Amino acid sequence: MSTLPQPSRPAANPSTGSLPPLSAPKSRKSLPVSSDHARAPSPSQISSKIRASPSPRPSLNKTALSNSASNLSSSRSISAGRTPSSPDKSLRRTISIAAFPQPPKTGSRPSTASSISGIQSLRSSGSVKVKRNSRLSVGTNSSYRSSQTASLLNGGDNKSFVGTEARDPEASPSQSRSSSAQGSYSTSATTFEDADDVTGALKPHSKPKGAKGNVIVSVRVRPDVHSIETSKINSEWAVDARRSLITFSGKEGGDYYYDNVFSPHEHNAKVYDSAAKRLVRRVMEGYHGTVFAYGMTGTGKTFSMQGTATSPGVIPLAITDIFSFIRETPHREFLLRVSYLEIYNEKIHDLLSASASGSGGLPLQQEEIKLREDSKRGVYATPLKEEIVQSPTQLLRVIARGDHARRTGSTQFNARSSRSHAVVQIVVESRERVPAGATQDRRSGITPGGVRVSTLSLIDLAGSERAADDKERRTEGAHINKSLLTLGTIISRLSETKDKAGNPTDREGRHLPYRDSKLTRLLQPALSGNSLVSILCTVHLGITGNSNSGETLNTLKFAARAKNNIVSHAKRADEALGSGGSDAGSRVLLERYRMEIQALRSQLESQTKAQAEKELKLEEQQLEKEAQARHEEQMLEMQLARTALKERIEHLNRLILCSKSTGVNSQGAMSTLGRLSRMSAAESVARSLRSSVSQSTLGAYGTSSVRPASFLSVNSNEALPFSSGSFGNDEEEDIVGEFADGKASAQRQIVALQADLSDKNRYISTLERRLLQARRSSHSRMSIGVKAGSATSENPDMVALLREKDMEINELRQQLDDKDRMLAALRSAARHRDLAHLGTDTDLKEKGEYKGVDPDVSDSLASDHVASILPSHKEDEVNGRKNIDDEMSRILNEMIQDRVDSGHLIKGSHGSVRIATESQRPSDTATPVQGLTPSSMIHDNIDHDFQPG
Numbered sequence: 023m024s025t026l027p028q029p030s031r032p033a034a035n036p037s038t039g040s041l042p043p044l045s046a047p048k049s050r051k052s053l054p055v056s057s058d059h060a061r062a063p064s065p066s067q068i069s070s071k072i073r074a075s076p077s078p079r080p081s082l083n084k085t086a087l088s089n090s091a092s093n094l095s096s097s098r099s100i101s102a103g104r105t106p107s108s109p110d111k112s113l114r115r116t117i118s119i120a121a122f123p124q125p126p127k128t129g130s131r132p133s134t135a136s137s138i139s140g141i142q143s144l145r146s147s148g149s150v151k152v153k154r155n156s157r158l159s160v161g162t163n164s165s166y167r168s169s170q171t172a173s174l175l176n177g178g179d180n181k182s183f184v185g186t187e188a189r190d191p192e193a194s195p196s197q198s199r200s201s202s203a204q205g206s207y208s209t210s211a212t213t214f215e216d217a218d219d220v221t222g223a224l225k226p227h228s229k230p231k232g233a234k235g236n237v238i239v240s241v242r243v244r245p246d247v248h249s250i251e252t253s254k255i256n257s258e259w260a261v262d263a264r265r266s267l268i269t270f271s272g273k274e275g276g277d278y279y280y281d282n283v284f285s286p287h288e289h290n291a292k293v294y295d296s297a298a299k300r301l302v303r304r305v306m307e308g309y310h311g312t313v314f315a316y317g318m319t320g321t322g323k324t325f326s327m328q329g330t331a332t333s334p335g336v337i338p339l340a341i342t343d344i345f346s347f348i349r350e351t352p353h354r355e356f357l358l359r360v361s362y363l364e365i366y367n368e369k370i371h372d373l374l375s376a377s378a379s380g381s382g383g384l385p386l387q388q389e390e391i392k393l394r395e396d397s398k399r400g401v402y403a404t405p406l407k408e409e410i411v412q413s414p415t416q417l418l419r420v421i422a423r424g425d426h427a428r429r430t431g432s433t434q435f436n437a438r439s440s441r442s443h444a445v446v447q448i449v450v451e452s453r454e455r456v457p458a459g460a461t462q463d464r465r466s467g468i469t470p471g472g473v474r475v476s477t478l479s480l481i482d483l484a485g486s487e488r489a490a491d492d493k494e495r496r497t498e499g500a501h502i503n504k505s506l507l508t509l510g511t512i513i514s515r516l517s518e519t520k521d522k523a524g525n526p527t528d529r530e531g532r533h534l535p536y537r538d539s540k541l542t543r544l545l546q547p548a549l550s551g552n553s554l555v556s557i558l559c560t561v562h563l564g565i566t567g568n569s570n571s572g573e574t575l576n577t578l579k580f581a582a583r584a585k586n587n588i589v590s591h592a593k594r595a596d597e598a599l600g601s602g603g604s605d606a607g608s609r610v611l612l613e614r615y616r617m618e619i620q621a622l623r624s625q626l627e628s629q630t631k632a633q634a635e636k637e638l639k640l641e642e643q644q645l646e647k648e649a650q651a652r653h654e655e656q657m658l659e660m661q662l663a664r665t666a667l668k669e670r671i672e673h674l675n676r677l678i679l680c681s682k683s684t685g686v687n688s689q690g691a692m693s694t695l696g697r698l699s700r701m702s703a704a705e706s707v708a709r710s711l712r713s714s715v716s717q718s719t720l721g722a723y724g725t726s727s728v729r730p731a732s733f734l735s736v737n738s739n740e741a742l743p744f745s746s747g748s749f750g751n752d753e754e755e756d757i758v759g760e761f762a763d764g765k766a767s768a769q770r771q772i773v774a775l776q777a778d779l780s781d782k783n784r785y786i787s788t789l790e791r792r793l794l795q796a797r798r799s800s801h802s803r804m805s806i807g808v809k810a811g812s813a814t815s816e817n818p819d820m821v822a823l824l825r826e827k828d829m830e831i832n833e834l835r836q837q838l839d840d841k842d843r844m845l846a847a848l849r850s851a852a853r854h855r856d857l858a859h860l861g862t863d864t865d866l867k868e869k870g871e872y873k874g875v876d877p878d879v880s881d882s883l884a885s886d887h888v889a890s891i892l893p894s895h896k897e898d899e900v901n902g903r904k905n906i907d908d909e910m911s912r913i914l915n916e917m918i919q920d921r922v923d924s925g926h927l928i929k930g931s932h933g934s935v936r937i938a939t940e941s942q943r944p945s946d947t948a949t950p951v952q953g954l955t956p957s958s959m960i961h962d963n964i965d966h967d968f969q970p971g
């Protein structure tokens with residue numbers, strides 16, 4: 023949404039209390055009468071011309087006078103020769119902008135003020151005939167002094183009024199247009215001087231005492247490109263830029279003074295410096311400001327406002343200045359938003375909305391934009407897109423986009439004529455910057471002091487034109503002309519009076535027709551008081567094109583009326599506190615943004631906090647998880663190692679027991695036992711043991727009625743208290759079962775045991791390696807744990823585990839030793855047995871009793887390698903067998919004792935043994951004695967254990 027500057031509407035009799043003391047009154051009748059005018063045509067003649075002004079001048083505004091008397095009495099003056107009661111005389115208050123703080127001087131852009139006077143320029147160009155002191159000779163009928171005082175925004179306080187002498191450059195050569203020594207510009211509500219008023223009233227060299235206002239009117243003369251080529255010169259016009267004077271010597275001729283007159287050779291930069299710069303600076307300080315270009319089509323309005331790439335106009339130069347000001351004002355912060363609209367055929371279009379420019383340059387249908395008014399915002403267009411801009415480039419780009427969308431067309435006088443009124447509005451919000459560490463208003467969440475909002479409106483009006491041939495142009499022209507006419511009417515009737523309802527009226531109490539056109543409605547706030555105004559009127563005085571003297575005169579009169587009638591009580595906008603949520607507050611975007619930023623910041627802070635806490639928690643959880651995972655991993659490793667060790671121990675145990683049993687068998691020649699038992703039960707020497715074992719084995723299968731003798735009874739030589747075929751309980755039966763099958767040869771057992779031995783050696787070395795690794799990794803983990811200050815609880819476990827593993831390894835070593843010993847014993851037993859078998863076999867063969875013996879076995883038993891140890895005598899043989907029996911018994915006893923000690927076997931009261939149940943075993947070495955497992959298992963194990971390698 024956008025609005026033209028609408029500070030609170032000026033009251034019927036606006037108080038000037040908030041304004042700086044007026045330095046001079048603005049009096050319509052304060053103009054000095056030049057001696058020229060003495061020679062001027064009669065008052066009646068002048069009046070007839072000057073009264074082109076559409077409305078008669080009301081009488082002096084008594085209310086205004088009385089209301090402002092206290093403030094103005096010292097500074098107001100009523101021009102000489104004029105009585106307060108004079109009906110056509112009006113005393114207008116003036117407001118001095120010179121008393122306001124001066125903007126910082128910038129060196130950002132050098133002033134391009136041309137030193138060439140307009141007269142000189144015109145002379146050189148020859149486009150306008152300069153007439154020195156010719157006014158009187160021409161018989162000038164009127165004299166418009168629209169710039170009788172130091173001008174608002176482009177003049178200096180020292181600017182003098184031009185009397186007869188002063189107008190003569192030679193008589194009064196230097197009318198300084200420069201600003202005062204302090205660089206201040208003064209403004210004045212230009213006094214429009216009716217001929218009636220002038221008559222006999224103007225005093226040469228009189229200078230109103232600082233009559234100043236906030237309205238500046240400038241006239242720019244467009245160069246005539248054809249004038250150089252042609253010898254014809256429009257001799258009716260004379261332009262004296264130095265004295266801001268345009269003189270027309272034709273019909274209705276006269277002198278026209280303004281705040282600025284720019285000769286055809288003045289550049290845009292000069293125009294900006296003199297006509298707009300000051301106003302722009304004031305807007306940045308908190309005043310509303312409006313600059314608009316008015317003039318016939320093709321006279322250079324767009325050229326002045328937009329300019330070209332090489333010669334930027336008012337708009338781009340203002341933008342540059344705005345940002346220069348921001349840079350130069352570090353103690354304040356600013357927010358700029360811009361809108362751009364056009365009024366085309368009495369309809370408002372948003373030039374920044376996406377739909378503003380459709381394909382092929384045709385505008386798309388967009389939501390109708392309406393003008394609304396409220397007490398706080400004044401008149402504003404809605405809905406209107408506003409863009410927040412942060413750099414001159416961005417702002418220029420936004421405006422260029424709007425320019426692109428603006429409607430133009432070819433007219434008789436301008437190939438690219440603006441067919442609409444274009445309004446750029448830049449809303450400036452500013453506030454004191456919060457000093458670092460300053461305390462803030464806790465309740466509102468904002469810093470003390472509010473936001474100041476001011477608006478700069480830069481308006482390029484469409485040009486007035488005569489009826490065109492083209493229908494479309496005619497329609498456009500009708501709308502343009504109507505709105506411009508309304509504008510002219512309003513300006514000519516402007517007064518400070520208002521009706522009871524507070525609506526502005528002219529001096530006769532008639533309503534001002536602001537609502538007659540969108541343009542005037544939109545300009546209402548600017549025209550009716552609280553805005554600084556700069557009007558740039560463009561004319562073309564050449565002999566070609568539309569250098570129509572009548573039109574030019576109209577423009578000059580418009581300018582003069584504007585300067586004379588528009589009274590501005592511009593004051594700095596109040597600082598609004600935007601936190602209240604009121605309408606005003608909601609307008610103050612800067613504050614809203616600040617609060618939003620603050621809210622977002624605190625939100626961000628709390629979120630960051632929460633995030634940090636969450637992250638910390640997650641991290642902790644992660645660490646916990648990692649520790650847990652590590653722990654689990656370690657436990658798993660340990661478990662695996664443990665399981666592997668246990669399995670191995672079991673395996674070894676099985677082997678040991680099997681070896682024991684094998685030993686028993688080998689003592690009784692287990693593999694051969696079956697064979698022997700099959701061969702004969704009458705084998706003499708080894709019978710006691712071998713047959714008993716054999717029988718017990720057989721007994722286990724229920725094939726023998728002989729009382730079985732457990733292999734344990736070998737040592738004790740005690741008869742087992744079991745009945746035949748049973749050990750008295752199942753476990754013992756299982757034991758018996760183990761010995762029931764013994765077919766492997768001693769050789770194979772030895773080979774198997776050797777392989778197993780090497781296997782175990784390998785395994786032990788593997789275990790040692792693993793242990794070493796485990797120690798290392800445990801050490802590194804422990805050190806990590808110590809570093810992290812956690813996971814120290816793992817140490818006892820690890821130590822215990824290591825200890826356990828050490829024990830297991832020791833145990834394994836012991837077992838291995840046992841095995842070694844057993845192996846040695848088995849070897850020697852095998853040797854002896856083989857020798858004994860050789861002898862026995864020979865006997866049997868001799869006796870023909872060696873039946874059923876496998877010839878292979880027989881052969882193998884009779885192999886050469888045992889032949890060497892064959893005893894020569896039977897007695898030796900018997901003794902040898904006895905020794906073997908004894909040795910085997912001893913070894914077996916030792917091993918059994920070991921198992922009893924380790925809790926795997928339980929000794930019975932009668933010397934019998936049985937396998938300990940799970941519950942009876944020591945918990946830490948709960949290794950099942952696989953060698954004493956049920957027979958089916960034993961078979962498997964034996965088979966497995968006997969696997970070579």
Ligand SMILES: Nc1ncnc2c1ncn2[C@@H]1O[C@H](COP(=O)(O)OP(=O)(O)OP(=O)(O)O)[C@@H](O)[C@H]1O
Nearest residue numbers: 244245319320321322323324325436439440484485
């Ligand atoms: N001071 C100047 N110096 C050089 N060229 C100018 C000047 N003023 C106007 N012109 C040229 O005159 C032509 C018409 O100017 P411009 O379009 O600004 O007129 P306008 O008043 O905006 O017309 P319209 O109302 O039809 O839009 C342009 O080509 C422009 O470049």
